[in-house]
Amino acid sequence: MGCHTEKALPISSEDKIKILLMGNPNVGKSVIFSKLTGVHVDSSNYVGTTVDFTYGDVKHRNKTGMVIDVPGTYSLQASSEAERVATNFLEEGADAIICVLDATHLDRNLDLALSLREYPIPIVYALNLLDVAERQGIIIDVEKLEKRLKAPVIPTVAIKNKGLRKLLDTAFSLANETVEAFPKQTEEERWETIADIIGDVQRHEYKEPTFIEKLEYITLKPWPGIPIALLVLLLSLGVVVGGGKALRALILLPLVNNVITPFLTRMVGLVVPAGIFRNLLVGEFGILKIGIEWPFALILPYVLLFYLVFSFLEDSGYLPRIAVLADGALSKLGIQGGNIIPMMLGYGCAVPAILGTRAATTYKERIMVATLVSFAIPCASQSGAFFALLGDKSILALILVYLMSLITLFVVGLVMNKAIKGKGQPMLLEIPNLLLPDRTAFFKKLKLRMKHFLLDAEGPMLIGIVIAAVIAETGILNSFSTMIEPFVEGWLGLPKEASLSLLLGIIRRELAVLPLLELDLNLLQLLVGSVVALFYLPCLSVFGVLTKEFSLRTSLGIGIATTATAFLIAGIINQIGTFIWALVG
């Protein structure tokens, strides 16, 4: 099994103590992980599966260990991919296991806790969320629990750093020990043991429901849960749009336009003689001009704020509530409520959203969500571009574009539900506690997401801008524009220079919008251009991920369908708009 180990783990764990961090979903495992590990944290795909896991180094005294954040599972039945990955990790072996238990839901957690003892690996249990349990009136006798589990149990409150040092101490000292596996139990036997342990170690005291508990309840009920959900979404939108606009107008644009660009223009002017090369660098479409203004001043603020808001909602335990509330409506499209989470993530970037569909268990749900995200959900970069293009000129057009995206989402969903056989997986979901996100874990995640955005998005974007600069300054663009002029001018009613949008839009979604900024368009043209961009090809990275996750045929199919829709709807808007214009005028 040696080579198997190497394949599964893209990192060398030689002469490091290998610790598996395991537990049920939503027990604060990731918070413990981010507190234990240092800055060197990365995520990786478990070979041969769609499951990702995170790992990082941990220093303790003068020893180095590696902690692997194994995907959260309820059991080790190997009935889901995450459970198979967890089982594989156990079979590959480790020096110690840290098993995180949620003190507020101890009964459900003990199933995994007991199953883990059936492997010959020393275990330390972290009894986490003890503060929440106490507030709820749950009292657990830790010493008795230790005796029953026959392993150390460390009480922890991870978000307050309580108990973590002792947890690590225990894990490192256990790592040298050899233990024997417990005899295997059947599921029924295990649940009998659990009932027995719970009766022995846990007591309940009546406590008045806390504010958070009341909030947990009312955010689940249709009334006032649904209005609260709408309010939260509206507020999130406000933070991203308003905050992004403020960042852009007050800080980034003045900085770029008044300081950086003039400085670079002057410097290039000193070194490079006037002519094509100087234009390439600092001309109208100059690499140093557009290459800084577009990605950093127009796009970055929205992406940053989107992930800030999304990660907050994610870590607070609120998103599963939206999934429960939306389940009824989404089931009309043949998919269950849980799919709303990757769809929301799609407003940030389609790539993680499509990867996020892996959590869906049926093919129908995966392909539907991936198509909907590629089709009609503008990503944060593209939204940034829309705000830049339409925000100042016509709020109405901006609202129309997003309204059209929602309607299309629904129509495409209905059509696909009819066309694709099969059913969505019925919803079965334990709703996590609401809690204030932990700062360390939150910023680590935000950092990882921004890093991925900068690496995955800015590269292609800069390449797109270089191409734009070259074809614009060398005249290639002119001949291409003349070639497709009848289509662009006749059918879409856009000036022929708009063909640059169509060319660059292949690379990234926002590049289908941004070139329109440089043209002097009337209101109808702005709307038509935006609609083309909204439905036009998904970006190159999305193509890549669709091909990898599904097939080349699927990604080409989606690409052709979205582009055809873009030209059809935008053309119709132009023809009707022009007709009305003529009548009025």
Place this chain on the structure above:
Amino acid sequence: MVLDSCVKEKDYIIDDVPEVQLLKALGIRKGVKFEVQTKLPLQGPVVIKIGNRSIAVDKSLARQIEVQEV
């Protein structure tokens, strides 16, 4: 009776569940006591409370879970 026809503010015990692994893993098994927390509109899920855990169960699944009033 089945879980789908349960009403709020009464206590029930689960009698029989279909062979779904996740149901068992979430502790929805024979003999477990629960109450109904809320039912969501548009054929949405039933949210039940076992101990202090809230679990959303799809309506079609809730029709297959046999329960008894206590």
